[in-house]
Amino acid sequence: MKKSSNFKDYKKEIMGAARDDRLRLALSRSIRSFRANIKDALEKFPHTIDMAEEVLEIKEKAIGEMEKLAWQAIAAIEENKGKGYIAKTADEALKIISDIVGEGKLIVKGKSMTGEEIGLREHLEEHGNEVYETDLGEFIIQQMGSRPMHITSPAIHVPREDVARLFSKVIGQELPPDSDIAKMVAVAREFLREKFFRADIGISGANVVAAETGTLYIIENEGNIRLATGAPPVHIALVGMEKLVPTIGDANKVSEVTWRYANYTVPSYVTLVSGPSKTGDIEKVTTYGAHGPREFHVIFLDAGRTELAKHPRLRQALYCLRCGGCLYECPVFAVTAGHFGDKYFAGIGAVWAAIISEDMEKAASIAYTCLTCGRCKQRCPVKIDVPEMIIELRRLLAESD
Numbered sequence: 001m002k003k004s005s006n007f008k009d010y011k012k013e014i015m016g017a018a019r020d021d022r023l024r025l026a027l028s029r030s031i032r033s034f035r036a037n038i039k040d041a042l043e044k045f046p047h048t049i050d051m052a053e054e055v056l057e058i059k060e061k062a063i064g065e066m067e068k069l070a071w072q073a074i075a076a077i078e079e080n081k082g083k084g085y086i087a088k089t090a091d092e093a094l095k096i097i098s099d100i101v102g103e104g105k106l107i108v109k110g111k112s113m114t115g116e117e118i119g120l121r122e123h124l125e126e127h128g129n130e131v132y133e134t135d136l137g138e139f140i141i142q143q144m145g146s147r148p149m150h151i152t153s154p155a156i157h158v159p160r161e162d163v164a165r166l167f168s169k170v171i172g173q174e175l176p177p178d179s180d181i182a183k184m185v186a187v188a189r190e191f192l193r194e195k196f197f198r199a200d201i202g203i204s205g206a207n208v209v210a211a212e213t214g215t216l217y218i219i220e221n222e223g224n225i226r227l228a229t230g231a232p233p234v235h236i237a238l239v240g241m242e243k244l245v246p247t248i249g250d251a252n253k254v255s256e257v258t259w260r261y262a263n264y265t266v267p268s269y270v271t272l273v274s275g276p277s278k279t280g281d282i283e284k285v286t287t288y289g290a291h292g293p294r295e296f297h298v299i300f301l302d303a304g305r306t307e308l309a310k311h312p313r314l315r316q317a318l319y320c321l322r323c324g325g326c327l328y329e330c331p332v333f334a335v336t337a338g339h340f341g342d343k344y345f346a347g348i349g350a351v352w353a354a355i356i357s358e359d360m361e362k363a364a365s366i367a368y369t370c371l372t373c374g375r376c377k378q379r380c381p382v383k384i385d386v387p388e389m390i391i392e393l394r395r396l397l398a399e400s401d
């Protein structure tokens with residue numbers, strides 16, 4: 001997936017973002033409330049800090065054996081009558097998903113950075129499918145024709161007044177700019193409700209996968225994941241291989257640390273999926289597709305991850321839990337949002353741009369925008385040393401000239 005972006009375009013984009021008062025307004029509101037919430041969450045559950053150290057050990061080991069864990073997970077999923085795949089490249093993943101989906105389908109989709117990485121929604125739409133993002137932030141972004149600006153809060157840069165204007169257009173009924181946020185949420189709920197039950201296919205990612213049982217853990221608050229992975233007859237999950245850990249015990253720890261550092265004392269829902277829906281209630285005959293999906297497909301995406309795992313310093317990028325906490329500490333992100341980064345935001349995005357997207361110009365742009373101040377490392381539960389990676393990347397870039 002070799003790409004080349006233009007430094008001038010990046011500079012224009014990032015300078016434009018830095019001058020955007022509405023963007024700063026939306027970001028400052030979010031940063032204030034995130035910092036208060038995470039302080040509260042860690043004070044209530046102080047054991048999380050020690051657990052994060054255990055999680056780092058789990059991830060360090062798991063990253064070195066991703067492929068083995070993926071095969072182990074596939075064997076467990078298939079024993080449960082699901083279907084597992086390893087996609088070596090983004091194109092391979094898109095083909096596997098296209099072959100399952102076909103054309104002319106209605107698809108409800110949960111938030112997935114991996115889906116964003118490979119351009120999944122656009123690909124499915126190009127093949128004549130109707131796709132709805134169901135996470136509220138992603139839904140806003142999709143309706144705006146924009147792209148996410150944060151890992152866990154994709155519409156972080158959109159103030160409520162803009163959401164009111166957007167939803168007025170979507171539902172064809174005027175919502176005043178000072179509308180109550182609860183009213184806006186209700187509008188989205190009503191719009192998406194029937195889509196969940198009419199959909200042919202639900203697509204999700206996963207926060208962590210336990211290889212021993214092939215169990216996907218999906219953390220959320222809205223309830224859209226429960227519906228998207230439970231209501232349609234087919235569930236497809238696209239998961240980066242770095243999300244695999246050996247056991248259920250490991251996955252429990254990774255999940256708890258992820259949601260706590262994502263600023264939640266506890267999320268409303270953690271969905272665990274290990275296979276298709278089944279029942280044996282009539283004469284003990286196992287039948288697939290009871291109330292939930294009768295088909296369950298999991299695609300583990302490599303796309304450069306096993307290469308990245310071999311690099312002694314840059315491999316840390318794969319430890320990332322995607323809690324998004326670092327972004328609220330990063331001084332550059334505070335004025336530019338997701339314009340600073342590639343598919344993955346802030347300094348760590350430079351590593352993804354270089355190794356996963358193979359876009360060296362984009363990687364250089366991000367690497368030289370990062371201040372190497374290390375505020376992200378301080379907040380990071382698994383202590384990813386972004387300044388160390390950035391310095392290493394600058395060295396590699398200089399050597400490749």
Ligand code: SF4
Binds near residue numbers: 370375
């Ligand atoms: S080191 Fe870079 S990515 Fe990390 S907080 Fe500082 S500017 Fe942001």
